[in-house]
Amino acid sequence: xxxxxxxxxxITAANVAVAPTLPDIMPPVKARKGFFGFMRRHPAIAIGxxxxxxxxLVAIFAPFLFTTDPTALAPARRTREPSAMYxxxxxxxxxxxxxxxxxxxxxxxxxxxxxxxxxxxxxLTIGMISGFIRWADSIIMRVMDGMMSIPPILLAIALMALxxxxxxxxxxxxxxxxxxRVSRLVRGVVLSLRExxxxxxxxxxxxRTPVIIWRHxxxxxxxxxxxxxxxxxxxxxxxxxxxxxxxxxTPPIIPSWGNIMAEGRALxxxxxxxxxxxxxxLSITVLAVNLLGDGLRDAxxxxxxxxx
Amino acid sequence: xxxxLLEVNDLxxxxxxxxxxxxxxxxxxxxxxxxxxxxxxxETLSLVGESGCGKSTVGKAILRLFxxxxxxxxxxxxxxxxxxxxxxxxxxxxxxxxxxxPYSSLNPRMRVRDILAExxxxxxxxxDSADLEKRVGDLMDRVRLPRDAVGRWPHEFSGGQRQRIGxxxxxxxxxxxxxxxxxVSALDVSVKAQIVNLLQDLQKDLGLALLFISHDxxxxxxxxxxxxxxYLGKIVEVAPKRELFAAPKHPYxxxxxxxxxxxxxxxxxxxxxxxxDVPSPINPPKGCRFHTRCPYAFDRCRQDEPALRQTExxxxxxxxxxxxxxxxxxxxxxxxxxxxxxx
Numbered sequence: 001x002x003x004x005x006x007x008x009x010x011i012t013a014a015n016v017a018v019a020p021t022l023p024d025i026m027p028p029v030k031a032r033k034g035f036f037g038f039m040r041r042h043p044a045i046a047i048g049x050x051x052x053x054x055x056x057l058v059a060i061f062a063p064f065l066f067t068t069d070p071t072a073l074a075p076a077r078r079t080r081e082p083s084a085m086y087x088x089x090x091x092x093x094x095x096x097x098x099x100x101x102x103x104x105x106x107x108x109x110x111x112x113x114x115x116x117x118x119x120x121x122x123x124l125t126i127g128m129i130s131g132f133i134r135w136a137d138s139i140i141m142r143v144m145d146g147m148m149s150i151p152p153i154l155l156a157i158a159l160m161a162l163x164x165x166x167x168x169x170x171x172x173x174x175x176x177x178x179x180x181r182v183s184r185l186v187r188g189v190v191l192s193l194r195e196x197x198x199x200x201x202x203x204x205x206x207x208r209t210p211v212i213i214w215r216h217x218x219x220x221x222x223x224x225x226x227x228x229x230x231x232x233x234x235x236x237x238x239x240x241x242x243x244x245x246x247x248x249x250t251p252p253i254i255p256s257w258g259n260i261m262a263e264g265r266a267l268x269x270x271x272x273x274x275x276x277x278x279x280x281x282l283s284i285t286v287l288a289v290n291l292l293g294d295g296l297r298d299a300x301x302x303x304x305x306x307x308x
Numbered sequence: 309x310x311x312x313l314l315e316v317n318d319l320x321x322x323x324x325x326x327x328x329x330x331x332x333x334x335x336x337x338x339x340x341x342x343x344x345x346x347x348x349x350x351e352t353l354s355l356v357g358e359s360g361c362g363k364s365t366v367g368k369a370i371l372r373l374f375x376x377x378x379x380x381x382x383x384x385x386x387x388x389x390x391x392x393x394x395x396x397x398x399x400x401x402x403x404x405x406x407x408x409x410p411y412s413s414l415n416p417r418m419r420v421r422d423i424l425a426e427x428x429x430x431x432x433x434x435x436d437s438a439d440l441e442k443r444v445g446d447l448m449d450r451v452r453l454p455r456d457a458v459g460r461w462p463h464e465f466s467g468g469q470r471q472r473i474g475x476x477x478x479x480x481x482x483x484x485x486x487x488x489x490x491x492v493s494a495l496d497v498s499v500k501a502q503i504v505n506l507l508q509d510l511q512k513d514l515g516l517a518l519l520f521i522s523h524d525x526x527x528x529x530x531x532x533x534x535x536x537x538x539y540l541g542k543i544v545e546v547a548p549k550r551e552l553f554a555a556p557k558h559p560y561x562x563x564x565x566x567x568x569x570x571x572x573x574x575x576x577x578x579x580x581x582x583x584x585d586v587p588s589p590i591n592p593p594k595g596c597r598f599h600t601r602c603p604y605a606f607d608r609c610r611q612d613e614p615a616l617r618q619t620e621x622x623x624x625x626x627x628x629x630x631x632x633x634x635x636x637x638x639x640x641x642x643x644x645x646x647x648x649x650x651x
Binding site for chain 2: 197198200201202203204206207215216
């Protein structure tokens, strides 16, 4: 490189001090396009995403994955160790833990995704109102502060105490507990976006307020919300398990990871596999969703979009 | 004299300070406290002053990005500060803005085409989509960016290029007045020069009036027809560029000018060093706002607030010194002329 700069104008290497060739600090980058390139650049999304996808497929196709009826009792074959017959063993009522864990994924994923979607939509609406209407802001935010002062699990337990245990009520209870976090986040983003010069420029360019919200505010809140939604999804799955574990969540008739662990709790020193399998599924799923969230956080920044 | 394009009368903007649990108003920031000026068609007026003196607030108040506390803003003889939003919207076309930060002044999630099309669509300037596309392309030509860059995202451009997009967006509305709020302050020197030249060319070609808000006196001297100097929410001096730079009639202007570096090695200039900081706009000093730092302050300055009045044709100043006999007025002579003679 240095030669091409120095050569032409009659300057010879003899009368100038030539710096030694610099190492290539930035090696040429081959931009990979398409799906696989994207996945290569964002390994967190690739790993997290495929694990989540796997879990979703497992939940959907649970009946076809060599499972038996997860609620079928067989007292004669209770507390069997994992074997070729019972892959994850059986519990103290003789139910097949493999089948129960796979069906349990349905509850966990349903609760996780529903809460993430509901809490995001409701939180987005509340946060938008709060960020745009000054007088409503102080009232809404004091209510949210009040809700946030109660630990979400406690709030969910309290809400569950008011109703019958069902998956639907679990979703509602956890959603209510998660809303304050989303609305606070959205409000903060909206308030900072409102001060952006491009919003002022849009006002000066005669754009109406609803269009400003739709075109300039909303698209710029979606990235942080999507990231937050994945974290909420993970947290909701944990809360669901905790609620089920303490008997305040999904009714025992429905297999959920929390329920299976709760039932295996008494035996965990002698038959640890009863708790182990649902626990490992829960951990992997939560880890996968969190990985996906981290990956999305990095990928959704538009300034990163053309990196490499 | 014909109606000025923009006339600002006794403009005031006080921001309430809220504190405590119930958010009661505990005081006000007197950001802009009664300023008046006008801009003729095709004229450039520069608003200068140190940071925090309220320059940008004036720009935003004129654009009506917020409601003002008092005074009037007239655009071509029509009062716009108390207009309902719906009536004002078509009027907004005539005043556009270019902001300081080229990074935050473009929506990162809109392509250049959509950024430029927004004002055109809002004001119904294009007949059809082909006309819209043509106008967007013409705007790119005007600001000397390649036409085929309209499909790109803002983050694909450099700071100077983004500022050109910002200018193109302002031009898209076919305005009569562009408010440049520190429009070149964030750019490095070579890019700054390009943007300044671009603005001057556009002004010449399109007959634009510019309100050029800046703290950079060197650029101001290059750009402007007239200068208004602001200090702590007030205008202290207004004058044609040449006169203001040659013979400032206010001690603050004198101090500001003496801080401009002389572009000549070894050249010395008589510096007027101001003592202390700018007082808080929450609790501005009584009397003349500048008396706490003025080297010439006397008793009257601490009591009466000086009015902005004409000391020479077209040259307005708010200083009590001009009531004194010429011998006792350090600003009376053409003292500054020597400093600026080289320009």
